[in-house]
Amino acid sequence: MRRRDLLSALAVPAALPTDTLFRKDAERYWLQLRKEQFLLPDSRAFMNNGSLGVTPRPVLKAVEEYMENAAALTIPEYEYPRWGYESLDSQRTIAAAFLGCRKEDLAFTHNATEALSTIAAGIDLKPGDEVLSTDQEHPSGRAGWLLKQARYGNPFREVPMPIPPASPDALADALLSAIGPRTRVLFFSGILSATGLVMPVRKICDAARAKGLITVVDGAHVNGQIPLRLDEMGCDYYAGSPHKWMFAPAGSGILYGRPEMLERLWPSIVTGGWDRKQDHAERFMKVGTNNRAIIEGMVAGIRFGNEIGWPRIYDRIHSLARTARARAAALPYVKLLTPDNDALYGSLISIDLDKKIANPFMAECERRKIWIVRGTRIRVSSHIHTRPQDIDAFFGTLEEVAKKTGV
Numbered sequence: 001m002r003r004r005d006l007l008s009a010l011a012v013p014a015a016l017p018t019d020t021l022f023r024k025d026a027e028r029y030w031l032q033l034r035k036e037q038f039l040l041p042d043s044r045a046f047m048n049n050g051s052l053g054v055t056p057r058p059v060l061k062a063v064e065e066y067m068e069n070a071a072a073l074t075i076p077e078y079e080y081p082r083w084g085y086e087s088l089d090s091q092r093t094i095a096a097a098f099l100g101c102r103k104e105d106l107a108f109t110h111n112a113t114e115a116l117s118t119i120a121a122g123i124d125l126k127p128g129d130e131v132l133s134t135d136q137e138h139p140s141g142r143a144g145w146l147l148k149q150a151r152y153g154n155p156f157r158e159v160p161m162p163i164p165p166a167s168p169d170a171l172a173d174a175l176l177s178a179i180g181p182r183t184r185v186l187f188f189s190g191i192l193s194a195t196g197l198v199m200p201v202r203k204i205c206d207a208a209r210a211k212g213l214i215t216v217v218d219g220a221h222v223n224g225q226i227p228l229r230l231d232e233m234g235c236d237y238y239a240g241s242p243h244k245w246m247f248a249p250a251g252s253g254i255l256y257g258r259p260e261m262l263e264r265l266w267p268s269i270v271t272g273g274w275d276r277k278q279d280h281a282e283r284f285m286k287v288g289t290n291n292r293a294i295i296e297g298m299v300a301g302i303r304f305g306n307e308i309g310w311p312r313i314y315d316r317i318h319s320l321a322r323t324a325r326a327r328a329a330a331l332p333y334v335k336l337l338t339p340d341n342d343a344l345y346g347s348l349i350s351i352d353l354d355k356k357i358a359n360p361f362m363a364e365c366e367r368r369k370i371w372i373v374r375g376t377r378i379r380v381s382s383h384i385h386t387r388p389q390d391i392d393a394f395f396g397t398l399e400e401v402a403k404k405t406g407v
Protein backbone atom coordinates (compact mmCIF):
# COMPACT_ATOMS: atom_id res chain seq x y z
CA MET A 1 0.00 0.00 0.00
CA ARG A 2 1.35 3.42 -0.94
CA ARG A 3 1.85 5.97 1.87
CA ARG A 4 -0.94 8.21 0.59
CA ASP A 5 -3.39 5.30 0.57
CA LEU A 6 -2.27 4.32 4.04
CA LEU A 7 -2.90 7.77 5.45
CA SER A 8 -6.33 8.00 3.90
CA ALA A 9 -7.11 4.52 5.19
CA LEU A 10 -6.26 5.65 8.70
CA ALA A 11 -8.22 8.86 8.40
CA VAL A 12 -11.55 7.24 7.58
CA PRO A 13 -12.74 4.91 10.31
CA ALA A 14 -15.07 2.39 8.70
CA ALA A 15 -18.00 1.21 10.78
CA LEU A 16 -17.91 -2.47 11.64
CA PRO A 17 -20.06 -4.77 9.52
CA THR A 18 -23.53 -5.06 11.03
CA ASP A 19 -24.95 -7.72 13.33
CA THR A 20 -27.65 -8.25 10.72
CA LEU A 21 -24.99 -9.27 8.23
CA PHE A 22 -23.40 -11.53 10.86
CA ARG A 23 -26.70 -13.32 11.43
CA LYS A 24 -27.46 -13.55 7.71
CA ASP A 25 -24.06 -14.55 6.40
CA ALA A 26 -21.27 -14.87 8.98
CA GLU A 27 -18.59 -15.65 6.38
CA ARG A 28 -19.35 -12.44 4.52
CA TYR A 29 -19.28 -10.55 7.82
CA TRP A 30 -15.73 -11.76 8.57
CA LEU A 31 -14.54 -11.13 5.02
CA GLN A 32 -15.87 -7.58 5.11
CA LEU A 33 -14.34 -7.01 8.51
CA ARG A 34 -10.95 -8.13 7.25
CA LYS A 35 -11.19 -5.96 4.18
CA GLU A 36 -12.31 -2.81 6.00
CA GLN A 37 -10.59 -3.04 9.37
CA PHE A 38 -7.18 -4.49 8.46
CA LEU A 39 -4.53 -3.42 6.00
CA LEU A 40 -3.74 -7.00 4.99
CA PRO A 41 -3.63 -7.36 1.21
CA ASP A 42 -5.79 -10.12 -0.28
CA SER A 43 -2.65 -11.94 -1.32
CA ARG A 44 -1.47 -12.53 2.26
CA ALA A 45 -2.56 -15.42 4.42
CA PHE A 46 -1.42 -14.57 7.90
CA MET A 47 -1.45 -17.41 10.41
CA ASN A 48 1.33 -16.39 12.73
CA ASN A 49 -0.57 -14.50 15.41
CA GLY A 50 1.23 -16.66 17.93
CA SER A 51 4.37 -14.66 17.20
CA LEU A 52 2.88 -11.22 16.71
CA GLY A 53 -0.63 -10.16 15.77
CA VAL A 54 -1.69 -7.77 13.05
CA THR A 55 -2.93 -4.38 14.23
CA PRO A 56 -6.27 -3.29 12.84
CA ARG A 57 -7.00 0.21 11.55
CA PRO A 58 -8.58 1.66 14.71
CA VAL A 59 -5.42 0.74 16.62
CA LEU A 60 -3.10 2.28 14.04
CA LYS A 61 -5.28 5.34 14.05
CA ALA A 62 -5.15 5.69 17.85
CA VAL A 63 -1.35 5.43 17.80
CA GLU A 64 -1.02 7.94 15.01
CA GLU A 65 -3.52 10.34 16.53
CA TYR A 66 -1.78 10.29 19.88
CA MET A 67 1.63 10.92 18.32
CA GLU A 68 0.26 13.84 16.33
CA ASN A 69 -1.52 15.39 19.29
CA ALA A 70 1.54 14.95 21.46
CA ALA A 71 3.73 16.64 18.86
CA ALA A 72 1.31 19.51 18.37
CA LEU A 73 0.50 19.86 22.08
CA THR A 74 -2.98 20.80 20.97
CA ILE A 75 -4.87 19.09 23.74
CA PRO A 76 -4.10 20.00 27.37
CA GLU A 77 -4.33 16.36 28.41
CA TYR A 78 -1.38 15.63 26.13
CA GLU A 79 0.93 18.22 27.61
CA TYR A 80 2.99 15.67 29.43
CA PRO A 81 3.06 12.64 27.20
CA ARG A 82 5.41 10.33 29.10
CA TRP A 83 3.77 7.17 30.34
CA GLY A 84 6.82 5.96 32.25
CA TYR A 85 5.92 8.38 35.04
CA GLU A 86 2.13 8.24 34.92
CA SER A 87 -0.45 6.03 36.59
CA LEU A 88 -2.66 5.81 33.46
CA ASP A 89 -5.72 5.11 35.56
CA SER A 90 -8.33 5.40 32.84
CA GLN A 91 -6.36 3.17 30.46
CA ARG A 92 -5.73 0.60 33.19
CA THR A 93 -9.43 0.65 34.12
CA ILE A 94 -10.38 -0.31 30.56
CA ALA A 95 -7.69 -3.00 30.36
CA ALA A 96 -8.58 -4.36 33.81
CA ALA A 97 -12.27 -4.64 32.86
CA PHE A 98 -11.25 -6.75 29.87
CA LEU A 99 -8.70 -8.84 31.75
CA GLY A 100 -10.91 -9.43 34.77
CA CYS A 101 -8.98 -7.82 37.59
CA ARG A 102 -8.66 -4.58 39.56
CA LYS A 103 -6.76 -1.78 37.86
CA GLU A 104 -4.62 -1.48 41.00
CA ASP A 105 -3.27 -4.98 40.37
CA LEU A 106 -2.35 -4.36 36.74
CA ALA A 107 0.73 -2.69 35.26
CA PHE A 108 1.56 -1.99 31.62
CA THR A 109 4.98 -3.18 30.47
CA HIS A 110 6.58 -3.31 27.04
CA ASN A 111 6.06 -7.01 26.46
CA ALA A 112 5.74 -10.31 28.28
CA THR A 113 9.51 -10.74 28.46
CA GLU A 114 9.84 -7.62 30.57
CA ALA A 115 7.02 -8.69 32.90
CA LEU A 116 8.45 -12.22 33.21
CA SER A 117 11.95 -10.94 33.92
CA THR A 118 10.61 -8.50 36.52
CA ILE A 119 8.71 -11.27 38.28
CA ALA A 120 11.61 -13.75 38.29
CA ALA A 121 14.09 -11.12 39.49
CA GLY A 122 11.68 -9.65 42.03
CA ILE A 123 10.77 -12.76 44.03
CA ASP A 124 13.00 -13.38 47.06
CA LEU A 125 14.12 -16.99 47.36
CA LYS A 126 16.26 -18.60 50.03
CA PRO A 127 19.36 -20.60 49.11
CA GLY A 128 18.32 -23.97 47.73
CA ASP A 129 14.71 -22.96 47.03
CA GLU A 130 13.71 -24.56 43.73
CA VAL A 131 11.68 -23.29 40.79
CA LEU A 132 9.70 -26.02 39.05
CA SER A 133 8.57 -25.64 35.46
CA THR A 134 7.61 -27.51 32.30
CA ASP A 135 9.94 -28.47 29.46
CA GLN A 136 7.77 -26.41 27.07
CA GLU A 137 8.52 -22.87 28.18
CA HIS A 138 9.47 -20.00 25.90
CA PRO A 139 13.03 -18.66 26.32
CA SER A 140 11.57 -15.41 27.66
CA GLY A 141 9.94 -17.36 30.47
CA ARG A 142 12.89 -19.65 31.23
CA ALA A 143 15.62 -17.03 31.09
CA GLY A 144 14.70 -15.11 34.24
CA TRP A 145 14.89 -18.31 36.30
CA LEU A 146 18.05 -19.51 34.57
CA LEU A 147 19.64 -16.18 35.43
CA LYS A 148 18.54 -16.60 39.05
CA GLN A 149 19.99 -20.11 39.04
CA ALA A 150 23.32 -18.87 37.67
CA ARG A 151 23.47 -15.92 40.04
CA TYR A 152 22.03 -17.29 43.29
CA GLY A 153 22.06 -21.06 42.82
CA ASN A 154 18.29 -21.58 42.96
CA PRO A 155 17.69 -24.73 40.89
CA PHE A 156 15.38 -24.43 37.88
CA ARG A 157 13.89 -27.87 37.14
CA GLU A 158 11.92 -28.58 33.97
CA VAL A 159 9.43 -31.43 33.88
CA PRO A 160 8.53 -33.20 30.60
CA MET A 161 4.93 -32.61 29.53
CA PRO A 162 3.00 -35.37 27.77
CA ILE A 163 2.58 -34.08 24.20
CA PRO A 164 -0.02 -34.60 22.95
CA PRO A 165 -1.73 -35.01 26.34
CA ALA A 166 -4.58 -37.44 26.89
CA SER A 167 -6.51 -34.79 28.86
CA PRO A 168 -6.02 -31.46 30.67
CA ASP A 169 -5.53 -33.47 33.86
CA ALA A 170 -2.57 -35.26 32.30
CA LEU A 171 -0.79 -31.89 31.98
CA ALA A 172 -1.65 -30.87 35.55
CA ASP A 173 -0.62 -34.23 36.96
CA ALA A 174 2.75 -34.18 35.18
CA LEU A 175 3.64 -30.87 36.77
CA LEU A 176 2.06 -31.31 40.19
CA SER A 177 3.46 -34.80 40.74
CA ALA A 178 6.99 -33.40 40.27
CA ILE A 179 6.75 -30.96 43.20
CA GLY A 180 9.58 -31.75 45.57
CA PRO A 181 10.54 -30.79 49.13
CA ARG A 182 12.61 -27.76 47.94
CA THR A 183 10.07 -26.48 45.41
CA ARG A 184 9.06 -22.92 46.21
CA VAL A 185 7.81 -21.55 42.87
CA LEU A 186 5.75 -23.15 40.11
CA PHE A 187 6.24 -21.42 36.78
CA PHE A 188 4.36 -22.43 33.63
CA SER A 189 2.60 -21.07 30.56
CA GLY A 190 -1.18 -20.71 30.46
CA ILE A 191 -1.00 -21.75 26.80
CA LEU A 192 2.15 -23.56 25.73
CA SER A 193 3.96 -21.60 23.09
CA ALA A 194 5.14 -24.29 20.69
CA THR A 195 1.95 -26.36 20.67
CA GLY A 196 -0.90 -24.06 21.70
CA LEU A 197 -2.00 -26.52 24.40
CA VAL A 198 -4.12 -24.89 27.09
CA MET A 199 -2.92 -25.72 30.58
CA PRO A 200 -5.47 -26.25 33.38
CA VAL A 201 -4.22 -23.15 35.16
CA ARG A 202 -6.78 -22.96 37.95
CA LYS A 203 -6.33 -26.59 38.93
CA ILE A 204 -2.54 -26.28 39.03
CA CYS A 205 -2.59 -22.99 40.94
CA ASP A 206 -5.06 -24.22 43.54
CA ALA A 207 -3.01 -27.35 44.18
CA ALA A 208 0.21 -25.31 44.38
CA ARG A 209 -1.34 -22.76 46.74
CA ALA A 210 -2.49 -25.56 49.03
CA LYS A 211 1.18 -26.54 49.32
CA GLY A 212 2.28 -22.96 50.00
CA LEU A 213 3.97 -22.44 46.62
CA ILE A 214 4.16 -19.23 44.60
CA THR A 215 2.61 -19.56 41.13
CA VAL A 216 3.76 -17.58 38.11
CA VAL A 217 1.86 -17.88 34.82
CA ASP A 218 3.30 -16.92 31.47
CA GLY A 219 0.10 -15.79 29.77
CA ALA A 220 1.68 -14.46 26.58
CA HIS A 221 -0.80 -16.48 24.49
CA VAL A 222 -3.77 -16.36 26.83
CA ASN A 223 -5.17 -12.82 26.86
CA GLY A 224 -7.17 -12.38 23.67
CA GLN A 225 -6.98 -16.00 22.52
CA ILE A 226 -9.32 -17.58 25.10
CA PRO A 227 -11.68 -16.07 27.69
CA LEU A 228 -9.99 -15.18 30.96
CA ARG A 229 -10.47 -13.45 34.28
CA LEU A 230 -7.13 -12.83 35.90
CA ASP A 231 -8.59 -12.67 39.37
CA GLU A 232 -10.12 -16.12 38.92
CA MET A 233 -7.07 -17.87 37.51
CA GLY A 234 -5.71 -18.50 40.96
CA CYS A 235 -2.13 -17.49 40.12
CA ASP A 236 0.04 -15.14 42.14
CA TYR A 237 1.68 -13.43 39.18
CA TYR A 238 0.85 -13.25 35.47
CA ALA A 239 2.67 -11.83 32.46
CA GLY A 240 0.94 -11.15 29.13
CA SER A 241 1.61 -10.02 25.56
CA PRO A 242 -1.36 -7.98 24.25
CA HIS A 243 0.41 -7.59 20.90
CA LYS A 244 -0.23 -11.24 20.07
CA TRP A 245 -4.00 -11.78 20.39
CA MET A 246 -5.47 -8.49 21.69
CA PHE A 247 -4.91 -6.40 18.53
CA ALA A 248 -2.39 -4.22 20.40
CA PRO A 249 0.56 -2.58 18.66
CA ALA A 250 3.98 -4.21 19.12
CA GLY A 251 5.60 -3.17 22.37
CA SER A 252 2.70 -3.82 24.75
CA GLY A 253 2.83 -6.04 27.80
CA ILE A 254 1.06 -6.55 31.10
CA LEU A 255 2.06 -7.60 34.57
CA TYR A 256 -0.57 -8.69 37.08
CA GLY A 257 -0.20 -9.75 40.68
CA ARG A 258 -2.50 -10.59 43.55
CA PRO A 259 -2.41 -7.59 45.91
CA GLU A 260 -0.44 -9.20 48.73
CA MET A 261 1.98 -10.74 46.23
CA LEU A 262 2.57 -7.45 44.39
CA GLU A 263 3.57 -5.95 47.70
CA ARG A 264 6.26 -8.62 48.09
CA LEU A 265 7.67 -8.20 44.56
CA TRP A 266 10.80 -6.08 44.03
CA PRO A 267 10.78 -3.88 40.92
CA SER A 268 13.81 -4.08 38.60
CA ILE A 269 13.78 -0.88 36.57
CA VAL A 270 13.22 1.98 38.96
CA THR A 271 12.78 5.70 39.30
CA GLY A 272 11.02 7.85 41.92
CA GLY A 273 8.12 6.01 43.50
CA TRP A 274 9.70 2.53 43.32
CA ASP A 275 9.07 1.98 47.03
CA ARG A 276 5.54 3.42 47.26
CA LYS A 277 3.81 0.14 47.96
CA GLN A 278 0.53 1.99 48.40
CA ASP A 279 0.66 2.59 44.62
CA HIS A 280 0.32 -1.17 44.06
CA ALA A 281 1.03 -2.28 40.46
CA GLU A 282 1.73 1.30 39.40
CA ARG A 283 5.23 0.90 40.91
CA PHE A 284 6.06 -1.42 38.02
CA MET A 285 5.15 1.20 35.41
CA LYS A 286 7.54 3.81 36.76
CA VAL A 287 10.30 3.00 34.30
CA GLY A 288 11.19 6.32 32.68
CA THR A 289 9.96 8.04 29.53
CA ASN A 290 8.00 5.85 27.20
CA ASN A 291 5.78 6.01 24.16
CA ARG A 292 2.24 6.41 25.44
CA ALA A 293 0.87 6.08 21.92
CA ILE A 294 1.43 2.33 22.25
CA ILE A 295 -0.80 2.22 25.32
CA GLU A 296 -3.48 4.25 23.54
CA GLY A 297 -3.23 1.70 20.72
CA MET A 298 -3.64 -1.16 23.16
CA VAL A 299 -6.77 0.42 24.62
CA ALA A 300 -8.11 0.97 21.08
CA GLY A 301 -7.51 -2.76 20.45
CA ILE A 302 -9.60 -3.69 23.48
CA ARG A 303 -12.36 -1.34 22.33
CA PHE A 304 -12.22 -2.85 18.86
CA GLY A 305 -12.67 -6.31 20.38
CA ASN A 306 -15.45 -5.05 22.66
CA GLU A 307 -17.30 -3.65 19.68
CA ILE A 308 -17.12 -6.91 17.75
CA GLY A 309 -17.79 -8.84 20.96
CA TRP A 310 -15.06 -10.99 22.50
CA PRO A 311 -17.28 -14.11 22.73
CA ARG A 312 -17.89 -13.81 18.99
CA ILE A 313 -14.15 -13.47 18.43
CA TYR A 314 -13.28 -16.49 20.61
CA ASP A 315 -15.91 -18.61 18.84
CA ARG A 316 -14.66 -17.63 15.42
CA ILE A 317 -10.99 -18.18 16.03
CA HIS A 318 -11.56 -21.50 17.78
CA SER A 319 -13.72 -22.68 14.93
CA LEU A 320 -10.96 -21.77 12.45
CA ALA A 321 -8.53 -23.77 14.57
CA ARG A 322 -10.94 -26.70 14.69
CA THR A 323 -11.13 -26.65 10.88
CA ALA A 324 -7.33 -26.59 10.64
CA ARG A 325 -7.06 -29.43 13.14
CA ALA A 326 -9.50 -31.60 11.19
CA ARG A 327 -7.53 -31.01 7.97
CA ALA A 328 -4.27 -31.94 9.68
CA ALA A 329 -5.79 -35.06 11.27
CA ALA A 330 -6.57 -36.44 7.81
CA LEU A 331 -2.94 -36.33 6.60
CA PRO A 332 -0.88 -39.45 7.30
CA TYR A 333 2.50 -37.67 7.09
CA VAL A 334 1.54 -35.09 9.72
CA LYS A 335 2.08 -35.61 13.43
CA LEU A 336 -0.75 -33.67 15.03
CA LEU A 337 0.05 -32.33 18.49
CA THR A 338 -3.40 -30.87 19.18
CA PRO A 339 -5.79 -33.44 20.67
CA ASP A 340 -9.45 -33.69 19.71
CA ASN A 341 -10.54 -31.89 22.88
CA ASP A 342 -11.85 -28.31 22.71
CA ALA A 343 -10.63 -27.61 26.24
CA LEU A 344 -7.04 -28.22 25.16
CA TYR A 345 -6.69 -25.58 22.46
CA GLY A 346 -7.83 -22.08 21.57
CA SER A 347 -6.84 -20.78 18.17
CA LEU A 348 -3.38 -22.25 17.83
CA ILE A 349 -2.87 -25.80 16.61
CA SER A 350 0.47 -27.39 15.90
CA ILE A 351 1.92 -30.16 13.81
CA ASP A 352 5.29 -31.83 13.42
CA LEU A 353 6.58 -32.42 9.92
CA ASP A 354 9.47 -34.46 8.72
CA LYS A 355 12.41 -32.27 7.59
CA LYS A 356 12.06 -33.76 4.12
CA ILE A 357 8.66 -32.07 3.72
CA ALA A 358 9.11 -29.17 6.16
CA ASN A 359 11.92 -27.45 4.23
CA PRO A 360 10.30 -27.39 0.78
CA PHE A 361 6.95 -26.60 2.42
CA MET A 362 8.39 -23.51 4.16
CA ALA A 363 9.90 -22.35 0.90
CA GLU A 364 6.59 -22.80 -0.90
CA CYS A 365 4.69 -20.96 1.85
CA GLU A 366 7.09 -18.08 1.52
CA ARG A 367 6.61 -18.01 -2.24
CA ARG A 368 2.81 -18.05 -1.87
CA LYS A 369 2.81 -15.46 0.94
CA ILE A 370 1.44 -17.77 3.59
CA TRP A 371 2.83 -16.54 6.89
CA ILE A 372 3.53 -19.17 9.54
CA VAL A 373 6.27 -19.92 12.05
CA ARG A 374 9.20 -21.64 10.40
CA GLY A 375 10.64 -24.99 11.45
CA THR A 376 9.73 -28.65 11.63
CA ARG A 377 7.16 -27.88 14.34
CA ILE A 378 4.59 -25.68 12.68
CA ARG A 379 1.91 -23.63 14.33
CA VAL A 380 -1.24 -22.55 12.57
CA SER A 381 -2.48 -19.60 14.60
CA SER A 382 -5.51 -17.85 13.19
CA HIS A 383 -7.20 -14.62 14.12
CA ILE A 384 -10.38 -12.97 12.88
CA HIS A 385 -8.71 -11.79 9.69
CA THR A 386 -7.79 -15.37 8.78
CA ARG A 387 -10.05 -16.64 6.01
CA PRO A 388 -11.13 -20.26 5.52
CA GLN A 389 -9.38 -19.92 2.14
CA ASP A 390 -6.11 -19.18 3.98
CA ILE A 391 -6.40 -22.49 5.81
CA ASP A 392 -7.19 -24.15 2.47
CA ALA A 393 -4.10 -22.51 0.97
CA PHE A 394 -1.93 -23.80 3.82
CA PHE A 395 -3.12 -27.40 3.57
CA GLY A 396 -3.38 -27.34 -0.22
CA THR A 397 0.28 -26.29 -0.36
CA LEU A 398 1.25 -28.96 2.15
CA GLU A 399 -0.55 -31.66 0.16
CA GLU A 400 1.12 -30.57 -3.07
CA VAL A 401 4.57 -30.55 -1.48
CA ALA A 402 3.96 -33.96 0.10
CA LYS A 403 2.95 -35.39 -3.26
CA LYS A 404 6.04 -33.93 -4.93
CA THR A 405 8.41 -35.23 -2.27
CA GLY A 406 6.72 -38.64 -2.46
CA VAL A 407 5.99 -39.16 1.24
Ligand SMILES: Cc1ncc(COP(=O)(O)O)c(C=O)c1O
Nearest residue numbers: 111112113138140193218220241
Ligand atom coordinates in the same frame (compact mmCIF):
# COMPACT_ATOMS: atom_id res chain seq x y z
C1 LIG B 1 4.91 -18.32 25.90
C2 LIG B 1 5.62 -17.04 25.55
N1 LIG B 1 6.12 -16.30 26.54
C3 LIG B 1 6.75 -15.15 26.32
C4 LIG B 1 6.92 -14.68 25.04
C5 LIG B 1 7.61 -13.38 24.83
O1 LIG B 1 6.66 -12.44 24.49
P1 LIG B 1 7.10 -10.93 24.17
O2 LIG B 1 7.76 -10.97 22.86
O3 LIG B 1 5.81 -10.18 24.21
O4 LIG B 1 8.00 -10.50 25.24
C6 LIG B 1 6.43 -15.41 23.96
C7 LIG B 1 6.60 -14.92 22.59
O5 LIG B 1 6.39 -15.58 21.61
C8 LIG B 1 5.75 -16.63 24.23
O6 LIG B 1 5.28 -17.37 23.24
